[in-house]
Amino acid sequence: MKAHVLFSILAAGLFAAAPALAQESHKPAATAPAQPDHDKAHKDHKDSKDHKDSKHDKEHKKDTKATVAEVGHAAPAFTGTDSQGNTVSLTDLTAQGKIVVLQWFNPDCPFVVKHYNGEHKTFNEMAAKYKDKDVVLVGIASSAPGKQGSGNDRINKARTDWGMHYPVVMDPSGDIGRSYNAKNTPAMVVIGKDGKVAYMGAIDDDAGAQKPGTTNYVTKAVDELLAGKSVTTASTKPYGCSVKY
Amino acid sequence: MAREHPVAPAPSTTAPKHVTASLHSEATTLKPGTTAWVAVDFKIEKGWHLYWNGLNDSGSAPQVKWKLPPGFKAGEMLWPAPTRHISPGDVLDHIYENGLVLLTPISVPADAALGTVTLTAESVCVVCREACVLETPSVSIQLEVSSHEPTLRTDDPTTSDARKALPKPLKDCPDITARVDHGHLVISAPGATMISYFPTLESATTPDLIHEGEGRGPRLTVTVKPDAAVHGIVTATYPKPKESTSAWIEIPQKP
Numbered sequence: 001m002k003a004h005v006l007f008s009i010l011a012a013g014l015f016a017a018a019p020a021l022a023q024e025s026h027k028p029a030a031t032a033p034a035q036p037d038h039d040k041a042h043k044d045h046k047d048s049k050d051h052k053d054s055k056h057d058k059e060h061k062k063d064t065k066a067t068v069a070e071v072g073h074a075a076p077a078f079t080g081t082d083s084q085g086n087t088v089s090l091t092d093l094t095a096q097g098k099i100v101v102l103q104w105f106n107p108d109c110p111f112v113v114k115h116y117n118g119e120h121k122t123f124n125e126m127a128a129k130y131k132d133k134d135v136v137l138v139g140i141a142s143s144a145p146g147k148q149g150s151g152n153d154r155i156n157k158a159r160t161d162w163g164m165h166y167p168v169v170m171d172p173s174g175d176i177g178r179s180y181n182a183k184n185t186p187a188m189v190v191i192g193k194d195g196k197v198a199y200m201g202a203i204d205d206d207a208g209a210q211k212p213g214t215t216n217y218v219t220k221a222v223d224e225l226l227a228g229k230s231v232t233t234a235s236t237k238p239y240g241c242s243v244k245y
Numbered sequence: 246m247a248r249e250h251p252v253a254p255a256p257s258t259t260a261p262k263h264v265t266a267s268l269h270s271e272a273t274t275l276k277p278g279t280t281a282w283v284a285v286d287f288k289i290e291k292g293w294h295l296y297w298n299g300l301n302d303s304g305s306a307p308q309v310k311w312k313l314p315p316g317f318k319a320g321e322m323l324w325p326a327p328t329r330h331i332s333p334g335d336v337l338d339h340i341y342e343n344g345l346v347l348l349t350p351i352s353v354p355a356d357a358a359l360g361t362v363t364l365t366a367e368s369v370c371v372v373c374r375e376a377c378v379l380e381t382p383s384v385s386i387q388l389e390v391s392s393h394e395p396t397l398r399t400d401d402p403t404t405s406d407a408r409k410a411l412p413k414p415l416k417d418c419p420d421i422t423a424r425v426d427h428g429h430l431v432i433s434a435p436g437a438t439m440i441s442y443f444p445t446l447e448s449a450t451t452p453d454l455i456h457e458g459e460g461r462g463p464r465l466t467v468t469v470k471p472d473a474a475v476h477g478i479v480t481a482t483y484p485k486p487k488e489s490t491s492a493w494i495e496i497p498q499k500p
Contacts, residue, residue, distance in 0.1 A: 108376060109376075109377060110371060110377055110378065110379035111305075111371075111377075113379075144333075147375065147376075148375065148376035174333075174334065177334065178334065182334075183302050183303060183334055183335070183336045184302070184303055207305055208305050208308065208369065209305055209369065209371045209377075209379050210369055210379070239303075239305065240303060241303055241304070241373070241376070241377045242302065242303040242304075242332045242333075242334065242336040242338075242373075243334050243336070244333075244375065244376065245332075245333035245334040
């Protein structure tokens, strides 16, 4: 896989609001606290007597997590290669005055499939709706090599089968996914023309795997941004499969 | 005796099944004007899991749509305590492995005609191993509506086992206590080797549930934001031969 992802320190620095710690490392995943597992969660259990320490730990962890996307803060910059071999740079898109919509993508996840195979083709309809606006939709495939939904061939087949006309950036290392704390397909992020995260969460209000919902939070947020308004619902609980890191 | 027979699967589902369903009645017959209990028994292939209907980072809980004779109504399903499941990327889910039995009350109308009726449960299951697939097992059961007093079935322990596995009200579990103290849910279960906390979707936010939601020992402290009431299941695991105990906790939001 030739996909490469560079987290540009320079680009992060361009955003006035970028937290100072964003420059601590160019690999956000490396700054995250140790990944928990069942055993560790047990070992880490704190009872009340060391509670003060645990609180301190948590505050510290929160600081080091500043490179992860948050609503109202600069979106973590990334440059990646899409499934067709083209370079996609968030910084470039923002510099071109685009609103960028990120969609975590796994073509074999039922919660993704329901947006392509039914009466309503949620993402294709979104791409069409904003075709002549300064809005770009970018899929991100964060499946690790060999896991479900990984590889250019699988992504390109889905793009053909489903008539997708927007790029899907390949993120086999999961670095882009982790920098946005993406846990689901389809997790959604809307980035305003100012480069700040304007919305994070679900695509819509139906968290099941059968049909799209009736309220699309993403188009609502994008429409508000286009109208120069602030986003009324800036955060929802995302739903979907787990991202296959 | 009631017989269970699966309804033909949907035409598009030809792939091997990872979850199968069957229906079980608690009583031998149904009496008009009473509430009967039936159980949807999902058998899950080894290595795969279904999701709880409380807080999860991914997946979705099985949904069951009932097709019942006129006047019959299905009530809210009762869910057993789940277990924790953590996937790469700090994805925390609460799941069921091997099997899941959902007890469901069915109200039988007072004017129900005597004779055989068919109850059908059409379910939608997101069943996952590493990857997830959507399956839609549908099952039916035929039962007799009779004016006789129903008797409990003795030949099928499914419903009675499911009832025993349900979380109890906290007041019925004197060995478990739970309180909220300065933004922390403190659960205590003397003698327990492990305590787990599973919040419902309506419960107060838990910012670090992945680290705090389960721990060894007789005491568990979980950070909770004061944005809602605390509502969820606690499971205390004891050294063998004593089994684990699950209880519902509900602590009102502080004014």
